[in-house]
Amino acid sequence: MKPFTTLTSIVAPLPRDNVDTDAIIPSCEMTSTSKTGLAVGLFAPWRYINSAARTPNPNFVLNQPEYHGAQILASGANFGCGSSREHAVWALAEYGISCVIAESFAPIFYNNCIRNGIAPIALPRTVIGTLAGGAATVDLAAQTVNGHAFDIEAEAKMMLLEGLDAIDLTLKHRDATAAWQARDRAARPWIYLEKHP
Amino acid sequence: MIAIDRIFLHERTGAAALNSMASANRAVVDPTRVFAVMDHIVDTRPGRGDETMMPGGDTFITETRAACHAAGITLFDVNDPDQGITHVISPELGIVLPGCTFVAPDSHTCTQGAFGALAWGIGSSEAEHAMATGTLRVAKPKTMRVTFSGKLTARVTAKDMILHLLADHGAGGGKGYVVEFAGEAITALDMEARMTLCNMATELAAFSGIIAPDAATLDYLKGRRYVPDPLPDWGDLRSDDGALFDCEINIDASAIEPMVSWGTSPSHSISLLGTVPDNADVKALAYMGLTTGQRLADLAIDVAFIGSCTNSRISDLRRAATLVKSKKVAEGVLALVIPGSSSVKRAAEAEGLDKIFTDAGFEWRESGCSLCFFAGGESFPPGSRVISSTNRNFEGRQGPGIRTHIASPEVVAASAIAGKITVP
Numbered sequence: 001m002k003p004f005t006t007l008t009s010i011v012a013p014l015p016r017d018n019v020d021t022d023a024i025i026p027s028c029e030m031t032s033t034s035k036t037g038l039a040v041g042l043f044a045p046w047r048y049i050n051s052a053a054r055t056p057n058p059n060f061v062l063n064q065p066e067y068h069g070a071q072i073l074a075s076g077a078n079f080g081c082g083s084s085r086e087h088a089v090w091a092l093a094e095y096g097i098s099c100v101i102a103e104s105f106a107p108i109f110y111n112n113c114i115r116n117g118i119a120p121i122a123l124p125r126t127v128i129g130t131l132a133g134g135a136a137t138v139d140l141a142a143q144t145v146n147g148h149a150f151d152i153e154a155e156a157k158m159m160l161l162e163g164l165d166a167i168d169l170t171l172k173h174r175d176a177t178a179a180w181q182a183r184d185r186a187a188r189p190w191i192y193l194e195k196h197p
Numbered sequence: 198m199i200a201i202d203r204i205f206l207h208e209r210t211g212a213a214a215l216n217s218m219a220s221a222n223r224a225v226v227d228p229t230r231v232f233a234v235m236d237h238i239v240d241t242r243p244g245r246g247d248e249t250m251m252p253g254g255d256t257f258i259t260e261t262r263a264a265c266h267a268a269g270i271t272l273f274d275v276n277d278p279d280q281g282i283t284h285v286i287s288p289e290l291g292i293v294l295p296g297c298t299f300v301a302p303d304s305h306t307c308t309q310g311a312f313g314a315l316a317w318g319i320g321s322s323e324a325e326h327a328m329a330t331g332t333l334r335v336a337k338p339k340t341m342r343v344t345f346s347g348k349l350t351a352r353v354t355a356k357d358m359i360l361h362l363l364a365d366h367g368a369g370g371g372k373g374y375v376v377e378f379a380g381e382a383i384t385a386l387d388m389e390a391r392m393t394l395c396n397m398a399t400e401l402a403a404f405s406g407i408i409a410p411d412a413a414t415l416d417y418l419k420g421r422r423y424v425p426d427p428l429p430d431w432g433d434l435r436s437d438d439g440a441l442f443d444c445e446i447n448i449d450a451s452a453i454e455p456m457v458s459w460g461t462s463p464s465h466s467i468s469l470l471g472t473v474p475d476n477a478d479v480k481a482l483a484y485m486g487l488t489t490g491q492r493l494a495d496l497a498i499d500v501a502f503i504g505s506c507t508n509s510r511i512s513d514l515r516r517a518a519t520l521v522k523s524k525k526v527a528e529g530v531l532a533l534v535i536p537g538s539s540s541v542k543r544a545a546e547a548e549g550l551d552k553i554f555t556d557a558g559f560e561w562r563e564s565g566c567s568l569c570f571f572a573g574g575e576s577f578p579p580g581s582r583v584i585s586s587t588n589r590n591f592e593g594r595q596g597p598g599i600r601t602h603i604a605s606p607e608v609v610a611a612s613a614i615a616g617k618i619t620v621p
Contacts, residue, residue: 016480018368018462022591028573031253033212033260035321045593078369078402081462082591083570084304085210086320106402107373108304108318115322153336166322167223170198170330177198177332184200190429191202191297193229 001117003163006139007099009071012061013132019075020082021109025091026051027083038087039094062095074132075102076125080109089116099138101128101145114156115166121150199335201327203230203292203314205283205301206270208261209237214302214324215264223329228269231328232292233261235275236282238572241535241562247275250574268328281538281564284308284506288392289540291421295410295431300327305506305588306405307398311391312418313410313434315375318399338404339443341374342436345382347451352621354516355390356508356586356605358382359397360456360466362448368464371401374444377436378408382450388417389510396507397588400463409435455620457493457604458590460485465590469494469608469620484592485600486582493602493618499581501532501613502595503559505569508586508606509537511544517586517610518553520621526558527616531577533560535567559613571596584612 029041029051040054047062049055056063062070073092079102080088089112092100099119113120119140123131127148138145140161143152159166170177185192206214211233218225225231238254239245247255258275265272273280279290284305287293295313300306302324309316319327327333345358363370376398378391386394391408398406410431418424454468460481467473473482473491482488503509503517514536526532534554536542542564545551551561568575569587576596577583583601586609590601602618611621 017478018464020462020589020591022570022589022594026593027570028251030209031573033216033257035213035217045597051597078367078372081368081400081402082304082589084302084318084320086302086322089320104369104372104402106369107404108320108399111323112320115320155334155336166334167221167326167329170326170332170334173198174330177200177330180200181331188296188429190294190425191230193423 001163001165004098004117004119004140004160006137007071008135008137010067010069011072011074011101011131011134011136012067012070014061014073014075015132017076018078018081021080021085021088022082024080024088025085030085030087035090036094038091042091042095069096071096072099072101072136072138073097074128075100077103079105081106084108086112089113089118093118101131103128114159117160117163119160121145121152123148123150198332199298201300201331201333202297203299204232204324204327205287205292205299206231206233206261206324207237207283207303208235208239208257210302210321210324212257212260212264214321214328215268216260217321218325218329219264219267223325225268225270225328226331231270232273232287233265233270234273234280234283234286235261237566239275239565241565241567243563245275245563251572252574254572254574278539281540282506282509282566284392284396285510285537285541288312288388289421289538291418291424294418294424295414295434300324300333304399305396307403308392308396308506310398310405310407311388311395312414313408315405315407317405338375339373340377341371341444341446342377342379342442343446343448344380345378345448345450346380347382347449348385349382349450349453352455352607353453354605354607355386355393357453357456358450359394360458360463360603361453363397363400363464364456364466366401366446368400368462369402371398371403374403376401376403376406378406380450383408384411387512388413389512392510393507397463400588455605455608457608457618458602459487459493461590461592463588463590463603467493469618494620496618497582498530498584498612498617500577500583501526501530501609502568502583502585502587503533503606503609504535504537504567505587506537506566507588509535509541511541513586513606514541514545514550517606518550520607520610521557521559521614522553524557524614526613530613530616532558532613533562533568535562536564538564557614568595570594571599584609584618
């Protein structure tokens with residue numbers, strides 16, 4: 001996974017609360033079992049006047065010339081709520097969005113971002129208002145956006161900064177996990193199942 | 198790191214996760230504790246096979262089947278007698294147990310917190326992590342207790358309780374918390390109603406919902422296929438007396454009224470006797486074709502839909518059936534019942550509920566997630582106003598331009614007969 005360290009980009013404003021993952025990528029745009037080929041469906045209901053014909057909606061922020069190539073999206077509270085579909089994050093990443101700044105994030109979407117190298121940054125609404133539409137520099141190590149400090153959980157920060165794969169990281173503890181499980185099998189035998197016919 | 202006891206996949210994301218693991222040469226660490234079902238894309242029309250109304254849907258089904266077989270995962274396939282919606286069949290089969298950790302790449306996994314399990318929805322990468330390592334890396338969630346004191350009045354259901362909570366505290370009101378539902382009105386709920394309540398904890402942006410297991414929980418589980426016999430001694434799985442929560446909310450259950458959503462978030466909900474609030478979100482009003490101050494009762498509907506992991510279990514169907522028995526669906530209204538599982542369908546047919554619904558003019562289908570969301574295949578006529586027993590009323594959730602009002606199955610049934618949103 002590509003490490004996320006610093007990023008400078010124009011900030012595309014999407015000033016809505018509760019942007020759900022059905023809006024980020026509708027179920028009908030998830031047409032294969034692949035993690036790619038999803039960028040075209042990103043924000044399809046808002047981005048296109050006619051989704052089937054892919055007729056761009058000129059009023060949608062990402063269709064406006066000043067936001068072409070924007071890598072930072074700014075939105076309201078509870079961004080990414082709804083369905084757990086990781087396709088929402090894959091679509092954002094494939095489109096070129098590397099950072100979402102929002103007042104808050106839904107928890108599953110937040111974790112999906114961390115697993116895919118997208119920085120989900122929570123800032124107060126008033127600060128987001130000053131960033132939206134302009135250029136911003138995110139410095140993850142310093143935990144600032146244009147000098148405004150933000151909080152991020154330590155492990156999430158490390159995973160992003162180093163571009164770590166969570167599974168590889170956890171598999172380093174394979175022996176400890178196996179030892180724990182051997183003890184657990186004795187303590188909670190009811191958890192363990194035999195293959196059912 | 199937290200050990201993961203149960204993992205459940207479906208065909209929407211199962212193949213993607215398993216194929217990705219296979220291409221990284223990663224094996225499922227314990228396939229006996231991983232399950233999968235065809236529920237999200239599978240057709241619900243009678244006589245179904247792998248072909249779906251969703252273009253290309255058969256690929257999801259065949260790839261998931263192949264990947265599950267290759268990994269040695271127990272699969273409840275399209276026409277398996279135990280097929281059904283994940284969060285309906287997992288409890289039916291006793292796959293979820295009190296005190297276990299349970300994850301699925303599906304946001305409504307919190308449904309199963311009704312059994313005193315820590316059950317939560319994850320993404321595909323996390324599902325791969327859980328399968329490959331038997332663990333997940335989890336930041337310890339904050340704790341919230343929502344206490345419903347007093348008794349519900351007649352005609353008020355678990356669906357109304359959760360919509361009431363959402364209306365009061367918003368779609369981010371439980372952000373990141375494990376929400377314990379407690380109090381007299383919770384312990385009075387049967388297990389299916391508890392599942393309805395916990396199902397929508399995710400609509401509060403909660404990490405999950407959970408209810409302390411009690412005698413009703415054990416009675417429900419006893420004898421189910423994956424439940425040990427005799428029942429294990431789970432001890433006293435409940436919050437300690439005097440336990441401190443990061444947040445506490447108290448609700449008077451007797452003050453809750455039948456609810457319905459007016460907007461495009463489940464938190465956009467009001468009493469069926471009330472009116473659209475003055476401060477209603479303008480974009481939501483425009484999408485829904487409503488104005489502030491408008492009553493929802495008596496609003497004409499085009500479709501009435503009973504189904505989904507929220508409200509499709511046998512008790513839901515029984516209650517809805519009593520309201521449609523010997524009556525007819527209003528002219529011009531499309532009405533459907535999609536049982537939550539093949540087992541619920543058989544039980545309903547044994548009781549004659551299917552006949553009650555079809556005599557009234559409802560369609561009676563096979564089990565699946567179906568029209569709860571639009572996958573590109575089946576939908577309702579463009580612009581339809583739908584009264585729906587589901588959990589999400591997002592823009593376009595049930596199809597482009599479809600206007601969804603979520604409510605209890607009772608409200609859906611009564612509205613189907615009246616042709617307009619109606620208090621049951």
